[in-house]
Amino acid sequence: MERTLIKETTQKIGETVLLKGWIDTKRDHGKIAFIDLRDRTGIVQVFAQGSQVEGLHAEDVIYITGTVQARPEKLINPKLETGTVEVVAEKVELVSKAAELPFDMSKEDIEAELPIQLDYRSLVLRHKKIKSIFKVQQVIIDSFREALKAKDFLEFQAPSIISSVPEGGAEVFKVKYFDYETYLSQSPQLYKSLLVGAFERVFSVNKIFRAEPSVTSRHLTEATSLDAEFGFIDSYQDVLDMQEYVVRYIFRQVEEKCAAELKLFNATLPNLADKIPMIKLREAQEIIFKRTGRDCRNEKDLSPEDEREICKWSAETHGSDLIFISHFLSDKKPFYVYPDPDEPEFAYSVDLLGRGVEWSSGGQRLNDYQTILEHVKKWGLKEEDIELYLQSFRYGVPPLAGFALGAERMTMQILGLKNIREATLFPRDMERVDIRLSTVQPKEKTKQQ
């Protein structure tokens, strides 16, 4: 008999069906038992004789042949998509036996600390609420793609292994590469910029790697970056507009396609008002000073506290949970940022903040080859380390800009998750790569190597 998907059962009242799935929960009443059977399309209640399901428990994989029955009016379960039916088991086949679970998976939230949950990641990912995080993430990533493809952007595959770290930095992973030393990319910035010379508009969904030497709730060593870059801009305002368009598009898609998932997390999408407001760094610092008395007016960046405060201000005065901050200090930014000609100590660099944290960073980039060379010298970089990038600009590149959104960070902020590890299938930090590294590689041993 052909398999019937669980969501299809409501259309098969009176028919005999073959269902295949996992036991989500089992309620034993001695002679009779109820099983909530789960497959990729949903959950349905199965009524069985106790003897038919003896010894079975949660996560066992079973195939059930049975008859679909309409439930009496008063037994309809409005919480279940298939709540109007139940399946009466005729034959129950055990296909894969599950070990006893380390914690109750039927609770609305798993009652175990996050590190324990990560130790049991393979199991935990089966939990309805956890699973739904990655449906939302996929909608976010897909929507990013769709939005940009609609604007003529070409997706490209950004490289992970790079030959040099032009801007140095300790937070880079080294890769032994035959007789050479290479590194894992911290950003596809130089690649997406140089590709503007060929394709004009490009985007990439790619991995970025940071050897973040601390364990925090918002850093991963391996993350998914949503990068876009485009040429022939009229001004850096274009990058704000493109970003706003993309973010609105993503929000709309998540709202439409993930209503159930948002509800599970009691989450609402950020308010955007008519237009995401934009202010300069110094203006933001002035506002923060006036509101809190905290004088950050000479700082080169906003502190986490500042970010929360300015988001609060934006929500209160503009009705927008998101806000652009522009004009960070040119010499604190990478060599390719475009200084504002009217006040060159500040750059056309733009962060998008939302709900108190940074969502993206971007801005206009230098496109004049001579100016780039000057910056390369001023920033103390070696030309040969960025040859392919320089080459592109040597052969003519229009004014360009771009931005990068973090897929995990966006997922986290939209769903109101507390820790970015929750927004990653297999989070990596300095202590964990799937398992806790210390359990397989005692530090004493590896340090001696």
Added chain:
Amino acid sequence: MERTLIKETTQKIGETVLLKGWIDTKRDHGKIAFIDLRDRTGIVQVFAQGSQVEGLHAEDVIYITGTVQARPEKLINPKLETGTVEVVAEKVELVSKAAELPFDMSKEDIEAELPIQLDYRSLVLRHKKIKSIFKVQQVIIDSFREALKAKDFLEFQAPSIISSVPEGGAEVFKVKYFDYETYLSQSPQLYKSLLVGAFERVFSVNKIFRAEPSVTSRHLTEATSLDAEFGFIDSYQDVLDMQEYVVRYIFRQVEEKCAAELKLFNATLPNLADKIPMIKLREAQEIIFKRTGRDCRNEKDLSPEDEREICKWSAETHGSDLIFISHFLSDKKPFYVYPDPDEPEFAYSVDLLGRGVEWSSGGQRLNDYQTILEHVKKWGLKEEDIELYLQSFRYGVPPLAGFALGAERMTMQILGLKNIREATLFPRDMERVDIRLSTVQPKEKTKQQ
């Protein structure tokens, strides 16, 4: 004035437009000149006074204000999408000056050896034919996604950094990871399999890394893998069917969306007949022996020569350029392959060959936890090295199968490219990561480290 895209010019006869793009070619006739202007949408001919474009040459970025004119019937250029019009320049603005080109970019094919072309990758990627390779590649990857999403597969982000190399192998890159040693993933196999426990059907477009210690025309150290895995199969036939469905879907999309690109390469898609034939390894070897007298009947795998021969046979006798080969030797395959119960020395592993080379590999995987443990022992692996994988199967996983296609290899085969580097934006091999590594890291120096 707002920018007009080049492909829109045919709709703007008589209007004054602002065009922005690169000089593709310039034909100087003294007092007058013709410029082929290029943007992301195409090329249009611009007529200018010699004085307006003096000193300009290929790859300069220019903004042109001019009037669109219909061309007289006999001057229509059927080779150009905009061949019915030309733009008479009124104002020409130089926006970004290009250096003199190292070779002629206006030729149908760039006349430089591949290594030289790769040294100039940023420039070469602007060439019409080269650029079109990556449009085709994007259609291949997008179509892979679309085909599987239509079948309820969820896309996931596979990790690149892994904590152990369960199956060993010299061809793995090591990553220094704080106090630990980690590696770059050679395949998301274990991750996609374990995720079947949670999502039932998953796919991934991800990077795989191989420390291939030789420079060949079909190996890259960093490549893009199109991975799929799904549960509740009835038999390993399901993985052939799913793969055939995906490949047919991709071919249809490429045919529809890339007609112009295929024509540039004089390429036709492989013939598939009604059904892709499937034969066992030993049958294939018997056929090869009969056809050529070459006795490979005891070999564990097909040699490149064998692959070409069996593809030839498939085309001749089945009218199919693609063919599945199944039943490779169980003990020469990874621990997770599913032995055929009728002849356990052979496994339900399946390669897809096309036009003489391997396109994909896949098969049914073990799903019974105890059998997996036995294989782990027999293969000499350590359980703790694959804990997350084992965990999934400890908690119940249905019969499952999957496959992986190489994005670059498919691009190469469809377009008839001679070297896989041509099918990668930024090819990496043991001697090159963008630039030739020896130019920045002399071996003498790095070897001493």
